[in-house]
Amino acid sequence: MSMSEQSLSNLQAKIRQFCDERNWDQFHNGKDLAISLSLEAAELLEHFQWKDEAEVRKHMQDNKSEVAEELADVFYWVLLIANKFDIDLVDVFDKKMIKNAKKYPVEKSKDSHRKYTELS
Amino acid sequence: MSMSEQSLSNLQAKIRQFCDERNWDQFHNGKDLAISLSLEAAELLEHFQWKDEAEVRKHMQDNKSEVAEELADVFYWVLLIANKFDIDLVDVFDKKMIKNAKKYPVEKSKDSHRKYTELS
Amino acid sequence: MSMSEQSLSNLQAKIRQFCDERNWDQFHNGKDLAISLSLEAAELLEHFQWKDEAEVRKHMQDNKSEVAEELADVFYWVLLIANKFDIDLVDVFDKKMIKNAKKYPVEKSKDSHRKYTELS
Amino acid sequence: MSMSEQSLSNLQAKIRQFCDERNWDQFHNGKDLAISLSLEAAELLEHFQWKDEAEVRKHMQDNKSEVAEELADVFYWVLLIANKFDIDLVDVFDKKMIKNAKKYPVEKSKDSHRKYTELS
Numbered sequence: 001m002s003m004s005e006q007s008l009s010n011l012q013a014k015i016r017q018f019c020d021e022r023n024w025d026q027f028h029n030g031k032d033l034a035i036s037l038s039l040e041a042a043e044l045l046e047h048f049q050w051k052d053e054a055e056v057r058k059h060m061q062d063n064k065s066e067v068a069e070e071l072a073d074v075f076y077w078v079l080l081i082a083n084k085f086d087i088d089l090v091d092v093f094d095k096k097m098i099k100n101a102k103k104y105p106v107e108k109s110k111d112s113h114r115k116y117t118e119l120s
Numbered sequence: 121m122s123m124s125e126q127s128l129s130n131l132q133a134k135i136r137q138f139c140d141e142r143n144w145d146q147f148h149n150g151k152d153l154a155i156s157l158s159l160e161a162a163e164l165l166e167h168f169q170w171k172d173e174a175e176v177r178k179h180m181q182d183n184k185s186e187v188a189e190e191l192a193d194v195f196y197w198v199l200l201i202a203n204k205f206d207i208d209l210v211d212v213f214d215k216k217m218i219k220n221a222k223k224y225p226v227e228k229s230k231d232s233h234r235k236y237t238e239l240s
Numbered sequence: 241m242s243m244s245e246q247s248l249s250n251l252q253a254k255i256r257q258f259c260d261e262r263n264w265d266q267f268h269n270g271k272d273l274a275i276s277l278s279l280e281a282a283e284l285l286e287h288f289q290w291k292d293e294a295e296v297r298k299h300m301q302d303n304k305s306e307v308a309e310e311l312a313d314v315f316y317w318v319l320l321i322a323n324k325f326d327i328d329l330v331d332v333f334d335k336k337m338i339k340n341a342k343k344y345p346v347e348k349s350k351d352s353h354r355k356y357t358e359l360s
Numbered sequence: 361m362s363m364s365e366q367s368l369s370n371l372q373a374k375i376r377q378f379c380d381e382r383n384w385d386q387f388h389n390g391k392d393l394a395i396s397l398s399l400e401a402a403e404l405l406e407h408f409q410w411k412d413e414a415e416v417r418k419h420m421q422d423n424k425s426e427v428a429e430e431l432a433d434v435f436y437w438v439l440l441i442a443n444k445f446d447i448d449l450v451d452v453f454d455k456k457m458i459k460n461a462k463k464y465p466v467e468k469s470k471d472s473h474r475k476y477t478e479l480s
Contacts, residue, residue: 006210008125014217021226025292027233030176031168031391035160035289036397037194041154041161041283043200046150050273050473053286056150060205065212069219070140072212074157078195081164085180085187090126092185097134099189101139106141113147113474147410155409158278162402169395170353170387208281233290247367248452254457257371261466267473270416271408274401277434281394282400284441296390305452307445309459312452314397315438321404321431323379325420329367332425332432339375339429346381353387 008090012083028084032081037077044070127211132203135196150206153180157197247329252323255316266323277317284310368450372443375436388444397437404430 018026047067050055060067082089103116112119139145167187168176180187202209223236232239259265287307288296300307322329343356352359400427407427408416420427442449463476472479 002162006181011213015225018220021146022224023231024229024233026231028172029397030180031171031289032178034165034168035285035391035395038158038161038165039282039286041158041194041288043237044281044359045154045158045275046279048154050277053149053151060150065205066127067205068207068212069216071198072209073205075209075213076162076216078191078198081191085184087188087191089192089195089213090131092188093131093195094134096196097138097193100138104142106228109142109144111143111193113144113148117235151275152410155271155275155405159402159406159409162399165395166399169399170392251368251450251453254454258460262464262469263471264469264473266471267414269414270420271411274405274408276420278401278405281398281434284393285398288394290393292387293391302448304445308447308452309456311441311447312449312456314401315436315449315453316456317436318431318438321408325424325427327424327428327431329432329435330371331372333435334374335366335437336429336432337378340378344377344382349382349384351383351386353384 008079008082012079015080016083019080028080030081030084033077033081037074037081040077044074074076085111116117128199128202132199135200136203139200148200150204153197153204157194157201159195160197161192166193194196227238249323255320256323259320259343268320268322270321271316271325273321275291277314280310280313280317284314311323368439368442372439375440376443379440388440390441390444393437393444394443397434400430400433400437404434414468 019028027065042069047059047063047070051059078089081087104119109116139148145225164187167179168189171179200208200210224239228239229236259268278308286306287299287303287310292311321327335350341345344359379388404427407419407423407430411419438449442445464479468479469476
């Protein structure tokens, strides 16, 4: 099985083992988990600050692994929070995609970045 | 194949199809994608604001699907950003876990929430 | 005039001079300014991550100047954004306080942390 | 005294009165205050999401008061946090500006958006 074919539950099991070995569950209340996710998202965003699109392209060429690592950090907290609250990520993802398809019908949202509340 | 066994590349293919149908790639520059991720992380965090642990538990009982949906939104942008910059999420996740294990050796980080830079 | 009595326009004039000397206005588009504000808010939040109230108190005793500096960073971007978009901060603050008083009438919001949309 | 000449301590006194009337100090722990600041910064950032510079200009013409209100919300939490932790905002602001001037010497940072750690 190639790495990219690993299931999410497989990845979550790795996180659980990592945290169990360190006895970290005692710190993992929902509020601090959500803070952690938010802080890692901010660290990713910092890579794009002040840069126009050409500079972003250059930055990605030179620092792809750093950006990838920040994204992995965000992903880590997504998986951990899902595990903590017993949320089936793939299930809610699929439901969300169906909801999004209704909120953003192709004929109204094609070539538009307007929010669904502003689609006429 | 159960839903939770879907691979990440499977989920990313769904996002690509959704965005392609709407011709949204034109808007998906790195900066705005990272902003989107950050804003969705904030919406998740809002669920925990002002609540102590008992209130969080109560809130999760009554609003689990809303919280799950916010987490799915964050997950959506993680997948889309990974796809945009050709980042293999599972690969970087696995590398990150190895790195984390070195930064947080069990003997030093057990029962501690200190940052690795503060572990003595 | 004591320092704490300096007007906001006085502080904004200092920022303008600082940025003018460095010719930084060329970079100060609204999106990146709002990103900067968000990132500094995240750096402040990081000081509270994983800490319970007793630990926050201890942390504030030992690191008050670092926390104060992060808050100053947030304040800097608030002032700069207000200046950039010609927003009179004190005026909008006063209007907001009047609005908040209506949204949160004393009799309904006393001893409650519920959002105004949830006040019955 | 024009509104814009009101001192920060004057504004903070208004916040204190507002919160005292509602007995809200019981909820104002540092972590939730910092979360609130972060969430309001995100709401401001949302106004700039997906918009290029021309669209931002148009948006500011049509929605200046909404943006101003979000900025006032951020400012509110800055003032409240400063008050809570007995931080003299003007004092730390002035110190920070001196520090910034050293970190970003004019000759090295003119016309550059590089972080001080990357100035050679």
